């Protein structure tokens with residue numbers, strides 16, 4: 001009889017450990033998700049608008065022309081050229 005109790009006790013401990021481990025994992029993925037959201041928000045802050053077609057794109061993917069005080073962003077080389085052709 002005591003053997004059965006021992007077996008049940010071990011089973012319960014393993015179950016609780018497994019449950020704890022899973023909870024821990026879920027918390028980890030929550031933290032990762034939060035970090036991803038923060039990164040996304042940061043990226044959203046760095047959105048710029050194409051001066052030619054007004055499409056929004058990440059600053060890192062845009063083409064930049066002009067001096068620091070008159071920066072213009074473009075979605076593509078074609079739009080950068082079209083814009084400078086228009087300006088002249």
Ligand SMILES: [Zn+2]
Nearest residue numbers: 050053075079
């Ligand atoms: Zn454009």
